[in-house]
Structures are given as C-alpha cells and as structure tokens.
Amino acid sequence: MAMKALDIYKLLPKTNCKKCGFPTCLAFAMKLASGKVDVDLCPDLDEQTRELLGGATRPPIRLVGIGAGERSFAVGEEFVLYRHERTFYHQPGLMMQVADTWPGERIERIMTRVRDETFHRVGEDLSVDGIAFRCESGDADQFGGVVGMVEACASLPEVVIADDPEAQAAALAHCGNFQPLIHAACADTVEAMCDLARKYGCALAVRAGDLEELKRLVGLCRDRGIENLMLDPAPATLRDFLVRSVEIRRRAVERTDPDLGYPVVFDTVPIDLPDAATALGILKYAGVIIIDELAPSSTMAALTLRQNIYTDPQKPIQVTPGLYPVNAPTGSAPVLMTVNFSLTYFTLLGYLEAAGIPCYLFIVDTEGMSVLTAVAGGKLTETVVADAIKKTDLENRVDHRILIIPGYAAPLSGKIEEETGWEVRVGPRDAAEIGEYLETGWEA
Amino acid sequence: MSEEHNPEQGNRILEVSLGATTAEGGTRERVYTVGGAGTFPFLGAGPAAGHPPRIALEICDDTRTWSPIVLREVGDLAGDTGAWAAAAETTFGADMVRLFFTSTRQRGFDDFASLGTTMEEVIGATKYPLIVEGSTEPGIDSEVYRRIGEAAEGERILLGTAEADRYRSVAASALAYGHALVAQTPIDINLAKQLNILLHETGLPPERIVIDPYTGTLGYGFEYSYSVMERIRSVALQGDADLARPMISSAIDSLNVKEVREADPETADEVAIRWEFYAAFSALVAGAEIVCVRHPGTVALLREALPALQEGSHPQEEAYGDESA
Ligand code: B12
Numbered sequence: 001m002a003m004k005a006l007d008i009y010k011l012l013p014k015t016n017c018k019k020c021g022f023p024t025c026l027a028f029a030m031k032l033a034s035g036k037v038d039v040d041l042c043p044d045l046d047e048q049t050r051e052l053l054g055g056a057t058r059p060p061i062r063l064v065g066i067g068a069g070e071r072s073f074a075v076g077e078e079f080v081l082y083r084h085e086r087t088f089y090h091q092p093g094l095m096m097q098v099a100d101t102w103p104g105e106r107i108e109r110i111m112t113r114v115r116d117e118t119f120h121r122v123g124e125d126l127s128v129d130g131i132a133f134r135c136e137s138g139d140a141d142q143f144g145g146v147v148g149m150v151e152a153c154a155s156l157p158e159v160v161i162a163d164d165p166e167a168q169a170a171a172l173a174h175c176g177n178f179q180p181l182i183h184a185a186c187a188d189t190v191e192a193m194c195d196l197a198r199k200y201g202c203a204l205a206v207r208a209g210d211l212e213e214l215k216r217l218v219g220l221c222r223d224r225g226i227e228n229l230m231l232d233p234a235p236a237t238l239r240d241f242l243v244r245s246v247e248i249r250r251r252a253v254e255r256t257d258p259d260l261g262y263p264v265v266f267d268t269v270p271i272d273l274p275d276a277a278t279a280l281g282i283l284k285y286a287g288v289i290i291i292d293e294l295a296p297s298s299t300m301a302a303l304t305l306r307q308n309i310y311t312d313p314q315k316p317i318q319v320t321p322g323l324y325p326v327n328a329p330t331g332s333a334p335v336l337m338t339v340n341f342s343l344t345y346f347t348l349l350g351y352l353e354a355a356g357i358p359c360y361l362f363i364v365d366t367e368g369m370s371v372l373t374a375v376a377g378g379k380l381t382e383t384v385v386a387d388a389i390k391k392t393d394l395e396n397r398v399d400h401r402i403l404i405i406p407g408y409a410a411p412l413s414g415k416i417e418e419e420t421g422w423e424v425r426v427g428p429r430d431a432a433e434i435g436e437y438l439e440t441g442w443e444a
Numbered sequence: 445m446s447e448e449h450n451p452e453q454g455n456r457i458l459e460v461s462l463g464a465t466t467a468e469g470g471t472r473e474r475v476y477t478v479g480g481a482g483t484f485p486f487l488g489a490g491p492a493a494g495h496p497p498r499i500a501l502e503i504c505d506d507t508r509t510w511s512p513i514v515l516r517e518v519g520d521l522a523g524d525t526g527a528w529a530a531a532a533e534t535t536f537g538a539d540m541v542r543l544f545f546t547s548t549r550q551r552g553f554d555d556f557a558s559l560g561t562t563m564e565e566v567i568g569a570t571k572y573p574l575i576v577e578g579s580t581e582p583g584i585d586s587e588v589y590r591r592i593g594e595a596a597e598g599e600r601i602l603l604g605t606a607e608a609d610r611y612r613s614v615a616a617s618a619l620a621y622g623h624a625l626v627a628q629t630p631i632d633i634n635l636a637k638q639l640n641i642l643l644h645e646t647g648l649p650p651e652r653i654v655i656d657p658y659t660g661t662l663g664y665g666f667e668y669s670y671s672v673m674e675r676i677r678s679v680a681l682q683g684d685a686d687l688a689r690p691m692i693s694s695a696i697d698s699l700n701v702k703e704v705r706e707a708d709p710e711t712a713d714e715v716a717i718r719w720e721f722y723a724a725f726s727a728l729v730a731g732a733e734i735v736c737v738r739h740p741g742t743v744a745l746l747r748e749a750l751p752a753l754q755e756g757s758h759p760q761e762e763a764y765g766d767e768s769a
C-alpha cells in the first residue's frame with residue numbers, strides 16, 4: 001500500500017541535513033509520498049528502511065524505455081486507474097507491424113509511413129512510434145534479413161516479435177543495440193530470452209494468459225537479473241485484454257502485487273478488430289500497442305484519442321496571453337480577439353495562416369477555457385478584455401481602435417465597447433469563415 | 445481494493461426500459477432494458493454485467509444542417525424520414541433510431557402539425573424502440589414536445605433533451621404520454637446530479653431517466669467527457685443513487701470538426717467513420733449504455749466490435765430473447 005507523508009517522515013532520520021536536496025526531512029517525505037523522488041536520495045537510511053520506503057514510494061509501475069534516439073519513448077510510471085484521479089503520464093507507443101514473409105515493397109511502404117507520416121494537432125506532431133517485426137517464416141536468416149533491411153533506412157523504436165530465441169538472436173544482431181523490445185518470453189524460452197535481453201541491455205516482454213503465470217515468469221526474469229520487463233497478457237478477445245489489463249493495473253497501483261508493476265504490451269493483430277483494439281489499448285493502460293497497418297484515417301483518430309486521454313484532466317493546455325502577429329502585420333492590420341485555450345489558438349492560427357491575411361491575434365487570459373466555455377463560465381468578460389488591452393499596450397501597437405471578437409462572444413460586444421472604448425465587430429462563429437470575413441472588408 | 449470493483453457492494457445502475465410491445469400498449473417488436481451493471485463496463489459477469497449497450501443511428505427530419513458526408517452516403521433516404529428510419533434498423537443494423545426534429549431548430553418554425561405526421565410515419569416504419577429529439581428553443585418547446593409526445597403515446601420513446609434551464613416541457617410530455625427522458629448537463633458531475641434532483645421533483649420516476657453528460661467530440665473536449673462518464677459511473681457504483689442511471693453519449697459535432705470536414709473527398713467517409721467510432725467506442729468503455737452516431741459505416745464498425753467486449757459468444761441475441769415479447 002502507498003504510504004502517507006507523515007508515516008514516511010516517522011521513518012526518516014529527522015536531522016534535516018539537506019543531503020537529499022530538500023530543506024527538511026518532512027519536505028522529502030512529502031515528495032516521496034507523491035512518488036516524485038527516489039528514496040535513495042537520503043544517504044542515511046539503514047537497509048531495512050530503505051527497502052520498506054522504496055517499496056511503498058517508488059512508482060508502482062516501472063518505467064521502461066524503448067528505442068534509441070529522437071523517436072525513443074518510455075512507458076510505465078503510472079499511478080492511477082482513472083485519469084480523473086490524477087493524470088496519465090506516459091502515452092503508449094503505437095508500433096506498426098511488418099512480417100518477414102511480406103514482399104519487400106510492402107515492408108518498405110510501411111517503414112516509410114511510420115518514419116515520415118505525421119499529423120499536426122494543437123501544436124503537436126503526432127505519429128505512429130515505431131515498427132514491430134513479426135517472424136512468420138520461422139526462418140532465423142530470413143527474419144534477420146528483413147530487420148537488417150529496415151534498420152538500414154530508418155532509426156525507429158522497434159519490437160522484435162519471435163518466439164524462437166534463434167530468430168530473436170538473428171534480428172537482434174541488426175537492431176539489438178538500439179533498445180528494441182524483445183517480444184516475448186514464455187515458460188520454455190525464458191532463459192534464452194533473458195540472455196539476449198542481458199546481452200543487448202534491452203527490455204523484455206513476458207507473455208501468458210494467466211496472471212499467476214505472468215508473475216512466475218517475471219520472477220524468473222528477475223532471478224536472472226532482468227528488470228526491464230513488460231507484460232503481455234495474451235488476450236484472444238477485446239474483453240480478455242480489458243479484464244486482464246485492468247486487473248494488472250489495479251494490483252500494481254494498489255501495490256498489492258509488485259510482480260505486476262510493469263507496463264503492458266497489447267498485440268492487437270490476432271484480435272482482428274484493429275480500430276477497437278487500438279482504442280481499447282489507449283484507454284485501458286497498454287504501454288506498447290502492436291498494430292497492423294492502419295489507414296491514415298484510423299491512425300489520425302487513434303493518435304487524437306491518445307492525445308486526449310494523455311492530457312492532464314486538471315489543466316487545459318494553454319497558450320500565453322498576449323498579442324501575436326500573424327503573416328507580418330503592420331499597424332493598420334485587424335486585431336482578432338480570442339481565448340488562451342491551445343485548441344482554440346491553434347485552430348484559429350491554422351485558418352489565419354492559410355488565408356494569408358496579415359493580422360494580430362489578441363489572446364486574453366480565460367484560464368485556458370474555449371470561447372463558449374469561457375463565456376458560459378464567466379471567464380471571458382469585458383474586464384478581462386480591458387485588462388488585456390492595457391497589459392499588451394494594444395493602443396500603442398496598432399493605429400486603429402477596432403476589435404474583432406469571436407461570433408460566440410457576441411453577447412459581450414456591447415459591454416466590451418463600453419468598458420474599453422474600442423469599437424467591437426462580431427466575427428463569424430466558425431473559424432473556417434474567417435478568411436472570407438477579413439477579405440470582404442472588416443473595416444467597413 | 446477500491447470500492448467500484450467490489451461486486452459485493454451491490455450498487456447497480458438503475459435499469460431503464462425503452463419501447464413498448466403491443467401487450468404493453470405500444471407497437472414495438474423489441475423492448476430494450478439498459479443499465480443494471482454493478483461494475484465498470486464489460487468487467488462484470490452474470491447479472492453484474494448488466495444489459496448490453498445499444499447503438500443508435502441519428503437521423504433528422506430537415507437535412508439542411510446535417511453532414512454532407514452522411515447525406516451523400518444515404519442518398520434519397522434523406523428526403524424520406526420514414527424510409528431512412530427503416531433502413532437504420534434493417535440495412536444499417538442499428539439497435540435503434542434517434543430522430544432529431546431539426547426542422548424545429550430553424551428560425552420562425554411553426555409547422556407543428558408536421559411533427560405529429562413525421563412521428564407517426566417513423567413509428568410505422570420501425571420496429572425497435574426510438575429516441576426522439578425536439579426543439580432547443582424555450583418559446584416553442586411546450587408545443588413541440590406535446591405534439592411529439594402525443595403522437596408517440598404508448599411507445600415509451602426516449603425523449604430529449606432536458607437541460608437545467610429548460611426541462612419542464614420535456615418532462616411534462618414524458619409524464620403525460622409515458623415516455624423516458626434524456627437529461628443533459630455540460631460535462632459536470634455536480635450539474636448532472638442537480639438536474640436529476642430537479643427532475644425528481646417533477647414526479648418523473650428515476651427509472652425513466654437517462655443521463656447525457658454531454659460528449660465533446662474526439663479532439664474537441666472528448667477528454668473531459670470520457671472522464672466525466674468514468675466519474676459518474678464510479679460514484680454511482682459507490683452508492684450515489686442520483687447518478688446511478690444509464691448514460692447516453694453522442695459526440696454530436698464529430699462530423700463538423702476540421703479533420704472530417706476538410707478530409708479529401710475520397711477518404712471523407714473513412715475519416716468520418718473513424719472519428720465517430722473512436723469516440724463512441726471509448727464512450728462505451730467509459731460507461732455509456734447508449735451510443736449514437738450518424739454515419740451508417742460507424743454502426744457497422746461498432747456492431748462488429750461490441751461482441752468482442754462482452755461476456756459469452758452472443759450476448760446480444762440472448763438479450764433479445766429474454767426481453768422480446
Ligand atoms: C470541453 C468543454 C468544456 C471543458 C473545458 C474545455 C476548455 N478548455 O475550454 C469543461 C469540462 C471544463 C467545460 C466546462 C464548462 N462548460 Co463546457 N464545453 C466544452 C465543449 C464540449 C467543447 C469546447 C471546445 O473545446 N471547443 C473547441 C474550441 C476550439 O472552440 P472555440 O474556443 O469556441 O473556438 C472556435 C470558435 O469560437 C472560433 N473562434 C475562436 N476564437 C475566435 C476569434 C474570432 C475573432 C473569430 C471570428 C472566431 C473565433 O474558432 C474556433 C473554431 O471554430 C463545449 C461544446 C461545444 N461544442 O463547443 C461545451 C460548452 C461550451 N460548455 C458549456 C458550459 C455551460 C460549461 C460550464 C459553464 C458548465 C459548468 N460546469 O458550469 C463550464 C464552464 C467552465 C468554467 N467554470 O469556467 C456549454 C455552453 C452553453 C452556451 N451555449 O453558452 C457548451 C456549449 C456545452 C453545452 N451545449 O451545454 N466545458
């Protein structure tokens with residue numbers, strides 16, 4: 001079970017010596033309780049206390065890294081079952097599979113897609129994270145050859161899927177030094193797979209449909225010194241995955257079963273419901289999701305879902321309020337007022353840049369609320385606008401006194417005019433119409 | 445062990461029945477019961493699993509504001525509300541139709557007689573329970589909901605939508621003509637609770653209320669809706685009776701978002717379907733008992749995925765067997 005700060009404090013030396021980097025033992029205890037620091041930072045603990053506190057305060061799910069270089073990612077280090085309890089920290093990696101029996105062109109096409117395809121949303125570039133190689137030929141040389149071919153043209157995080165340690169060895173000879181995930185060890189192969197994981201220092205997935213067996217495999221790996229592990233609950237249906245993954249996460253975050261404190265791998269390919277399985281993996285705690293080739297329409301939706309689920313539910317993503325020039329405006333350019341919610345800003349910016357009309361985006365602080373939400377929740381008011389005009393020194397930055405407000409803020413237009421003395425024009429509701437609106441003479 | 449996972453605790457989502465057979469004074473061939481679960485979705489077994497969720501296809505009586513992608517897909521059906529509704533059940537495989545009286549949302553609407561006619565047409569064309577959405581304009585609400593409610597009398601439709609500042613007309617119609625009702629609040633668990641308390645005071649029994657926590661579209665607020673559904677389910681299972689109601693989810697703006705609207709015409713259908721699917725499927729996982737979509741292709745994709753989430757091989761069929769007349 002997780003410990004409270006005061007209980008942790010009782011076990012610390014209480015000398016406030018600051019060697020841990022915190023001003024007092026209590027401050028350190030509080031950080032420990034929230035799972036934010038490692039107990040080893042305090043050098044003055046006896047072995048027993050260190051172990052006790054470590055078990056109770058280390059993140060309940062181990063952080064496991066996959067891949068090397070720019071696209072590498074880490075998963076695990078999660079603390080809760082439901083994102084409203086806190087937030088989810090490490091989004092799952094989506095790994096698109098290629099099989100070693102496929103024609104070279106098909107493999108190359110997928111590799112190129114994973115390497116180059118990105119999709120831009122709310123200031124972020126979203127993309128599939130890496131490649132999963134599946135050994136279908138049963139032939140170590142063939143498998144190694146395919147891995148080598150892809151390895152030569154892309155540096156992407158990888159999963160090597162082969163039950164046969166020899167095929168694994170052949171693949172790892174090409175990519176082992178780039179931290180791929182080895183997938184997967186089962187009862188018969190655990191020893192050989194551990195040897196490979198040790199040789200290349202990469203993460204290893206263990207696979208079993210039964211949680212007790214998974215735990216046993218974890219124990220065997222740990223006995224061999226392999227700690228960078230992931231769990232594949234070998235689901236045959238969506239429900240299998242849901243039930244098993246939820247149970248693993250629950251026991252891990254409640255710290256009732258430390259052997260299940262590892263991120264989960266979801267191989268969606270055998271289930272044959274690509275969209276549903278990908279969505280379920282994103283929602284229900286997968287750390288790595290192995291997918292078949294999904295059409296761009298699917299990856300776009302899946303990556304958007306992932307972005308949604310992995311934002312902090314307590315704080316909307318915000319941009320800094322202020323005056324933002326778009327398309328190199330001069331002092332006579334129109335001023336478009338909007339809110340500081342990232343989604344609103346980026347949506348608007350996209351349309352304005354596409355329209356190519358010089359203007360200023362005048363962003364007021366609505367605490368990250370969208371236009372309608374801010375109007376409904378009282379976060380966008382005439383005083384907020386008046387304050388923002390002062391703060392940005394708007395009067396001296398443009399040589400007119402006309403403010404264009406969003407269509408959805410129309411109810412505020414009179415009040416804003418009164419409070420600020422600026423002339424208010426109500427723009428369209430939909431940002432898609434903004435180019436046309438500005439072109440057909442906002443100055444009127 | 446956290447409480448929401450403890451089946452012994454015994455808290456269940458209230459069951460709501462939709463539709464009425466001839467024996468019950470309606471004309472439906474099927475009656476659906478939604479709700480009843482005692483765990484988070486798809487985790488329970490036996491009675492704690494609750495009733496299967498339902499997939500509704502949304503249609504409308506005035507297509508001027510409807511997505512051109514859907515209109516292209518359904519072709520002539522869009523001009524014939526009855527035929528569109530029938531196709532939803534037979535051709536597209538939806539569990540039910542959700543009819544929007546979008547005509548009432550045009551400025552100066554006053555053709556109240558048409559509402560009764562269309563309602564009767566759709567009732568005649570369909571066999572399964574119905575969800576029907578009326579006006580959003582307080583000035584005409586009372587007349588609109590009276591006409592719809594009356595025309596559907598005895599059918600136990602799910603009538604929408606009640607909101608905190610305009611629920612009386614909908615509730616009055618549901619009470620007078622024996623319908624169930626959708627109670628919508630904007631992504632806030634406390635507001636959802638308050639509205640249910642308000643509705644209780646109108647005399648509408650709790651087993652005739654379905655909560656709509658409002659679903660922001662994928663990429664445009666869905667993250668809030670997903671979590672609010674999980675929270676509602678969580679407190680319901682911990683014993684909050686005002687929130688232990690089935691939920692309905694419709695990411696209503698899905699087909700209007702930039703990503704869908706601006707999709708290349710060749711892939712527009714695919715994009716539309718995926719955008720709806722990811723939100724609807726996620727809503728099911730978060731606790732929605734009824735999910736609504738507009739593109740027929742999304743219904744097909746959901747239809748395919750649902751059995752793989754459920755216990756047993758053919759839970760849908762079993763449920764029909766139990767509950768049909
Ligand atoms: C997600 C969401 C929330 C989130 C907040 C998200 C956020 N950071 O803003 C949460 C859950 C917190 C929330 C809370 C509330 N919400 Co809310 N929420 C939404 C939802 C689903 C999506 C909002 C969104 O992200 N929109 C996308 C962004 C990009 O839109 P936008 O900012 O308006 O920008 C567009 C246009 O305005 C335009 N535009 C923007 N700037 C400019 C500038 C110019 C010059 C021009 C021309 C155009 C332009 O371009 C953009 C793209 O087209 C909407 C429903 C909806 N469909 O809008 C309800 C909605 C806005 N919420 C609503 C309400 C009532 C509330 C609450 C008051 C409820 C409550 N709890 O009391 C609170 C208020 C919060 C507070 N306390 O301040 C209502 C508003 C009703 C109304 N018509 O007034 C809505 C419409 C839902 C509903 N139908 O009931 N909400």
Ligand code: SF4
Nearest residue numbers: 016017018020025042
């Ligand atoms: S190092 Fe240990 S003893 Fe020193 S202040 Fe930190 S917690 Fe206290």
